Amino acid sequence: MVSKSYSNLLDMTSGDGFDFRQPFKSLPRVVTSPGIISDPDWDTRSDGDSVGSASSTERKIIVANFLPLNCARDEAGQLSFSLDDDALLVQLKHGFSNETDVVYVGSLKVQVDPSEQDQIAQKLLREYRCIPTFLPSDLQQQFYHGFCKQQLWPLFHYMLPICLDKGELFDRNLFQAYVRANKLFADKVMEAINTDDDYVWVHDYHLMLLPTFLRKRLHRIKLGFFLHSPFPSSEIYRTLPVRDEILKSLLNADLIGFQTFDYARHFLSCCSRLLGLHYESKRGYIGIEYFGRTVSLKILSVGVHVGRLESVLKLPATVSKVQEIEQKYKGKMLMLGVDDMDIFKGISLKLLGLELLLERNPKLREKVVLVQIINPARSTGKDVQEAVTETLSVAERINKKYGSSGYKPVVLIDHRIPFYEKIAFYAASDCCIVNAVRDGMNLVPYEYTVCRQGNEEIDKFRGLDKDTSHTSTLIVSEFVGCSPSLSGAFRVNPWSVDDVADALCHATDLTESEKRLRHEKHYRYVSTHDVAYWARSFAQDLERACKDHYSRRCWAIGFGLNFRVIALSPGFRKLSSEYFVSCYNKASRRAIFLDYDGTLVPQSSINKAPNAEVISILNTLCNDPKNNVFIVSGRGRDSLDEWFSPCEKLGIAAEHGYFVRWSKEAEWESSYPNPQREWKHIAEPVMQVYTETTDGSSIEPKESALVWHYLDADHDFGSCQAKELQDHLERVLSNEPVVVKCGHYIVEVKPQGVSKGLAVNKLIRALVNNGKAPDFLMCIGNDRSDEDMFESINGMTSNAAFSPAVPEVFACSVGQKPSKAKYYVDDTSEVIRLLKNVTRTSSQREDVSHGRVTFRDVLDFVE
Numbered sequence: 001m002v003s004k005s006y007s008n009l010l011d012m013t014s015g016d017g018f019d020f021r022q023p024f025k026s027l028p029r030v031v032t033s034p035g036i037i038s039d040p041d042w043d044t045r046s047d048g049d050s051v052g053s054a055s056s057t058e059r060k061i062i063v064a065n066f067l068p069l070n071c072a073r074d075e076a077g078q079l080s081f082s083l084d085d086d087a088l089l090v091q092l093k094h095g096f097s098n099e100t101d102v103v104y105v106g107s108l109k110v111q112v113d114p115s116e117q118d119q120i121a122q123k124l125l126r127e128y129r130c131i132p133t134f135l136p137s138d139l140q141q142q143f144y145h146g147f148c149k150q151q152l153w154p155l156f157h158y159m160l161p162i163c164l165d166k167g168e169l170f171d172r173n174l175f176q177a178y179v180r181a182n183k184l185f186a187d188k189v190m191e192a193i194n195t196d197d198d199y200v201w202v203h204d205y206h207l208m209l210l211p212t213f214l215r216k217r218l219h220r221i222k223l224g225f226f227l228h229s230p231f232p233s234s235e236i237y238r239t240l241p242v243r244d245e246i247l248k249s250l251l252n253a254d255l256i257g258f259q260t261f262d263y264a265r266h267f268l269s270c271c272s273r274l275l276g277l278h279y280e281s282k283r284g285y286i287g288i289e290y291f292g293r294t295v296s297l298k299i300l301s302v303g304v305h306v307g308r309l310e311s312v313l314k315l316p317a318t319v320s321k322v323q324e325i326e327q328k329y330k331g332k333m334l335m336l337g338v339d340d341m342d343i344f345k346g347i348s349l350k351l352l353g354l355e356l357l358l359e360r361n362p363k364l365r366e367k368v369v370l371v372q373i374i375n376p377a378r379s380t381g382k383d384v385q386e387a388v389t390e391t392l393s394v395a396e397r398i399n400k401k402y403g404s405s406g407y408k409p410v411v412l413i414d415h416r417i418p419f420y421e422k423i424a425f426y427a428a429s430d431c432c433i434v435n436a437v438r439d440g441m442n443l444v445p446y447e448y449t450v451c452r453q454g455n456e457e458i459d460k461f462r463g464l465d466k467d468t469s470h471t472s473t474l475i476v477s478e479f480v481g482c483s484p485s486l487s488g489a490f491r492v493n494p495w496s497v498d499d500v501a502d503a504l505c506h507a508t509d510l511t512e513s514e515k516r517l518r519h520e521k522h523y524r525y526v527s528t529h530d531v532a533y534w535a536r537s538f539a540q541d542l543e544r545a546c547k548d549h550y551s552r553r554c555w556a557i558g559f560g561l562n563f564r565v566i567a568l569s570p571g572f573r574k575l576s577s578e579y580f581v582s583c584y585n586k587a588s589r590r591a592i593f594l595d596y597d598g599t600l601v602p603q604s605s606i607n608k609a610p611n612a613e614v615i616s617i618l619n620t621l622c623n624d625p626k627n628n629v630f631i632v633s634g635r636g637r638d639s640l641d642e643w644f645s646p647c648e649k650l651g652i653a654a655e656h657g658y659f660v661r662w663s664k665e666a667e668w669e670s671s672y673p674n675p676q677r678e679w680k681h682i683a684e685p686v687m688q689v690y691t692e693t694t695d696g697s698s699i700e701p702k703e704s705a706l707v708w709h710y711l712d713a714d715h716d717f718g719s720c721q722a723k724e725l726q727d728h729l730e731r732v733l734s735n736e737p738v739v740v741k742c743g744h745y746i747v748e749v750k751p752q753g754v755s756k757g758l759a760v761n762k763l764i765r766a767l768v769n770n771g772k773a774p775d776f777l778m779c780i781g782n783d784r785s786d787e788d789m790f791e792s793i794n795g796m797t798s799n800a801a802f803s804p805a806v807p808e809v810f811a812c813s814v815g816q817k818p819s820k821a822k823y824y825v826d827d828t829s830e831v832i833r834l835l836k837n838v839t840r841t842s843s844q845r846e847d848v849s850h851g852r853v854t855f856r857d858v859l860d861f862v863e
Contacts, residue, residue, distance in 0.1 A: 059101040059198045060539070062089055063189055065144065065206040067106040067130045079110065079120065083128055086419060088531065089203070091305040095535025104130045105188045111137050133188045135181055142177035148206050149378070150174075156205060156229045157344045157438040158236055170241045179209060179561075186213035193218065199542060202253070204228045209245070211252035212563050219554040219565045224542040225250060226257035228302070229440040230481070234269040245561040247274060251290045252564060254545040257298040257538055259441045259481035264299050273715050285541075292552065292567040292818050296545040300537055301481055303530040304446045310455065312423050319457045321424035326462075329428075333508055335370045336429035338422065338444045339436070341377040341414075343387045346477065346494040350435040351394040351410060353500025358402045358409060360501065364508060366407050370433075371425060374414040388414075426451035427458060431507045433475040434482075435494045441481035445474050445489065449522045471515035472522065475503045485525055488518035555816060566816045575812050575823035577837055583808045584838045587776030590626055591767060593760055593789060595781035596633040596640075599814050602828050603782070613832065615646050620839040622649035628767060628774070632657065632756050634748075634785060636702045637668060656750065656785060657759020658704035671762065679736040680706060683749045686728055694721045705750035722747050743784050756781075757788030764796060775807045779821075780831055782814035790820040 068087035072080050083090060093102050112120055117134050124130040135143065151170060154161075161169050185207055189200060199222045202210050214221050237243055247270055250256055258264040264286070271277040271288055279288045279297075286297040312318055325334070335354075339345040354370050374391070377384045395410040402409050426432070432448040452472035459468065474489035476482065483491055490503040510518075552567040584590070597603060600614050610618075621629045630651035633640060637654035641661075644650055648664045659668045684699070687708045691697050696713035699706065708725060710718035725747050729740045737752050760779065767774060779786075779793045790811040813819040814831060825831055 057099060057101050058097070059103060059194070060096060061103045061105060061189060061192045061198060061200045062092070062203070063105045063185060063200060063207060063210065064089055064203040065106060065148075066109055067104050067124075067128075067132060069108065069124070069128065069130060071108055071110045073110070079112070079116075081124065081128065085308065088302065091308065091531045092535035094305065094307075095532040095537075096539065102129060103192050104128070105133065105185065105192055106130070107133045107135050107140070111140075131188050131192055133185050135184060139177055139181060142174050143181035144206065146171070147174040147178040152205050153229070155236065155240060156232055158230075158232055159343075160236065160239060172241075175242055182207055182209040183213055185210055186217070189214060190217055193221070196220070198222065199224065199539070199546075201226070201538070201542070209249045209561065212249040212561055215252040215565055216556070216563050219556060220549045222542065222546040222549065223253045224255040224257065224538065224545075225253040226298075226538065227263065227440070228259070230438055231258060231263040231266045231270075233266045234273050237266070237270050238274060243270070244274060247271065248562060248564065251275075251277075251288065251295050253295065254293075255296045255298055255538070255542045257300065259299075259301045260484055261299050263440075263481070264297050268297070269716055272719070276715065278719075285544075289818075291564055291816065293565065294545070296541060298538055298541050300534055301485060301529070302441050302443065303532075303534045304443050304450060304526065305531050306450050306527055309423065309447060309450045310453075312420055313427060313451055314455055314457065315420055317418075318420040318424050318427075319461070321421055322427045322458055323461055325424055325428040329369055332367055332369050333431065334429045335368065335431045335433060335504070335507075336425055336448070337370060337372040337433050337435070338375070338425075339372070339434075340375045341384060341388060341391075343383045344436055344438050346435040346437045347372065347374070347387070348390045348394050349437070349494050349497065350433060350500065351391065351398060352497045353435070353504055354409065355394070355398050355401075356497055356501035357504045358398070361505060364505075365402050365409075366404070368504075368508065369407075369409060369411060371411045371413065371429070373417065373422060373425065374412065376416055423447075423451055427454060430471075431473040431475065431504075433500075433504070434477060434480055435475070435492070435500060436477050436480050437494050439477070439480045443482070445476055445482055445486055445522075446526045448472065448474070449519065449526045452519060453523055469516045470519055470523075471512060472519040473507045473510060473515055474518070474522065475500075475507060485529070486522055488521040557816070568816065568818065571822055572819065573823060575810065575825055575834070577834055580810060580834065581837050583776065583810075587774075587808065588626060589767075589772055589774045590624075590628065590776040590778070591764060591774040592621065592627060592629045593632050593763075593779040593793070594630070595756075595783065595786050595789075595814075596631055596635060598782035599780055599786075599828060599831055600631075609643050615644075617832065617835045617839055618644070618647050618650055621835065622647060628763075628772070630763060632759060632781075632789065634707075634756075634783075637661075651763070653756070653759045653763070655702050655704045656754050656756050657762070658751070658754050660759065660763070679733055679738050679749070682732055682736070683729055683738075686732060687725070687747075690721055690725045690728075694718060697721070704754065705748055707749075708747040709745060710747075711745040718745070755788045756785050757792035760789050761792045764793075773807075776810075777807050778810040778812070780812045780814065780825070786813070787820050794820065794822070 068084045068089040070082045070084050074080060085091075089104060093100075096102065112132075112134055114134075117132075121132055121134075124132055151174065189210070192198075193200070200214065202223070202225045205227060208225075211223055211225060214223060231237070240246070250267075251271070256267070258267065268279050268286070268288070271279070277288050277290060279286060281287075286299075287294040288297070337347065337350055339347055341347075350372070351370070354368075358365055358368070372391075372395075377388075392412070395412050398410050399408050426448045429448070432445060434442055434444050436442060449472055453470050454462075456466060459466065474486055476486055476489040476491055477494045478491045479494065483489070490506060492499045492503045494500065551570070553570050553572065555566045555568070556563065557566060558564045594600060597608065600610060601608060618629065621627050628651065629649075630653055631640060631644065632653040634656050635654060637652070637659045640652050640654050644652065645664065651663060652661045653659070654661075654668075659670050661668045680701075683706050684701075687699050687706060690708065691699055694710060694713050694717065697708060697710040697718065698712075699708055701707075708722070710722055713721070722742060722745075726740050726742055729747070729749060733740065733749065738749050739752050741748050741750070764774070764777070777793050777796060779789050781787075781789055790813070793809055793811050796807065796809065810823060811821040812823040812825060813821040814825055814827065816824050816826070825834060
């Protein structure tokens with residue numbers, strides 16, 4: 001059933017076809033249904049201003065909300081453009097090889113009349129390798145200033161709309177604008193992609209739906225996503241009404257990047273709690289298994305362009321400004337703050353810390369000056385205006401209380417200043433303080449560190465020789481993304497004014513040697529982990545994450561924003577009912593092995609007993625003299641005996657094959673006579689401790705095993721407890737003849753050598769030894785324990801006992817997922833339909849042999 005979330009989005013998500021008005025370009029090798037992957041023979045030439053290039057050129061398509069361009073209109077109304085050398089998207093090019101063709105996709109910061117759009121698009125592509133996405137003004141307002149800035153931005157910075165006057169409630173119309181904008185960006189990216197070797201790198205929270213739209217068009221697209229903002233904890237993120245849609249879209253990328261481990265950990269927790277996904281670390285790389293695809297995670301903070309900062313620092317205007325600043329504040333300790341004007345930068349909290357410092361330390365009055373540079377706000381709103389009013393009010397109060405005719409403790413620069421002037425303040429300041437209450441990265445401390453390294457001109461003015469060591473002091477909020485990498489900084493809790501005041505006090509009391517040591521430590525890290533290092537590292541990991549793209553087969557499933565691609569091994573395909581029934585009818589002896597939970601009854605079913613339809617199908621199968629039918633389950637024999645009592649001829653392998661019965665009248669057999677159960681007295685008390693400390697968990701005792709279930713427990717806590725329990729049990733049972741295994745929300749202790757694979761192997765060998773070697777083997781299951789069955793039954797084809805006739809083998813997994821089976825069916829209902837089809841044909845043949853069908857029935861059967 002279609003969710004209400006998607007009812008208004010059908011027109012936005014239906015554009016899968018190619019626009020034939022565009023020049024025909026080479027298409028990546030895409031398989032939308034099972035089939036052999038082959039290279040297309042299409043023409044790969046490009047015309048005119050196409051983004052196409054020679055196949056030897058590596059292309060990277062960088063997608064962001066805004067293009068890295070400076071835009072301006074002259075007096076005649078004509079637009080002029082220039083590349084913004086200070087933009088991160090431009091600077092990251094230095095991490096790629098010189099042969100790399102970098103193409104940018106994004107919107108402009110100015111509105112362009114529709115009549116000018118084609119001309120400007122051609123100009124930007126030709127001169128700057130930029131493909132503009134022209135968003136209508138109303139859509140831009142709803143998309144960027146509405147959903148992005150008023151809903152996603154606050155939420156990702158831990159601000160919930162608890163009260164109407166403190167935040168905006170979720171507005172589905174704004175989300176629909178977000179969807180439309182992301183789809184327009186996807187259309188432009190499709191214009192840029194030209195070969196299978198192109199890589200797409202999407203930036204930040206504005207375009208979190210883009211991976212779904214792109215993956216829907218090109219199933220094997222090489223796609224990376226980097227989040228520059230924080231990612232909130234699951235308790236915050238789960239309040240977003242479209243949480244699943246955004247999470248699933250991000251998982252359509254091949255590589256997802258985060259600034260810090262905390263943000264990656266929050267994302268993993270959301271995937272685990274909301275989608276039930278598992279992740280693991282392999283050789284240092286974290287991967288999430290998502291429908292056969294491994295989505296990799298990258299944790300690396302963005303760096304700064306050291307060369308660019310040093311070149312600006314050398315400018316005569318910069319050197320002159322440094323001299324001017326140092327002369328103006330001579331004899332005073334100059335502290336610096338550089339922040340955007342928004343509610344999360346903690347500017348007023350910083351000023352309150354300074355006020356408390358001056359109150360507690362009268363000797364510092366007239367000696368400490370805080371210059372606060374306020375960058376213009378990126379968005380409008382009541383919250384921004386409140387932050388501006390509060391900042392001005394606190395600054396005015398401090399200056400009035402502690403200032404004098406020639407001294408202001410707080411100097412606010414609340415207008416736009418040239419970049420060189422900002423660099424000059426970095427170079428001239430004794431201390432820099434970043435006090436944000438929540439920030440994705442914040443490169444101000446990195447820029448400050450580079451600028452404090454100075455150069456020969458500045459050192460000469462200061463009277464220093466070239467061998468003199470430089471100093472710097474940093475005060476950084478612990479809620480800022482760069483904080484973990486700056487171990488020599490004073491880390492503060494910005495909400496604690498006392499904490500901030502104490503850090504400011506310590507900064508004024510540092511010795512020169514301490515300042516030098518802290519600066520050298522920071523400069524060493526910042527200079528080696530620059531923006532080129534970050535871009536190069538991300539590109540290398542994206543290449544690694546995409547290396548198996550063409551070794552898998554792809555199926556596209558899901559509707560609207562639930563779209564996803566299932567990637568499986570080339571030999572794995574859906575079981576054809578027609579082919580299966582045909583082989584079934586030709587066989588003279590059949591062995592059929594069926595799992596129970598998740599195969600004959602849904603895993604989520606509350607009533608686990610088989611219904612009348614399942615019993616009827618099993619009886620029909622068992623009554624065919626050519627068939628040997630077995631239920632192979634992990635459940636106890638008492639439950640299975642009770643449930644399948646109406647099935648006289650059904651064989652049962654209970655508790656993963658520990659107990660076996662060939663029919664209802666036969667005795668239960670076990671290949672493990674006189675089992676030693678002493679280990680249960682060791683394992684059960686340990687399990688009981690974990691049960692008491694893990695709400696929602698339980699112990700299931702079996703005759704041969706003990707199982708700890710945690711399906712109803714908190715997912716993260718349950719998984720953590722399960723790993724700890726497994727380690728604990730393995731230690732205390734190391735000398736016992738048992739194994740400890742983790743399964744689907746279970747931890748199980750069972751005797752060594754017990755598995756469904758071994759049970760099936762023994763049953764088939766018994767049939768062969770009795771002269772009933774089957775020429776048709778079928779096995780269906782859905783769980784991890786069933787993989788042993790699949791492996792065993794697939795190996796039977798090479799068994800000498802079956803020569804010269806090799807049996808037809810059908811190892812079938814329930815659900816499309818990585819498996820040792822060669823076939824799959826979608827769900828339990830399809831298993832029932834499949835079995836019903838073969839029982840129907842068997843019944844029709846029996847009726848024909850007894851003359852109980854009409855001529856019309858015979859024709860229908862033949863057809």
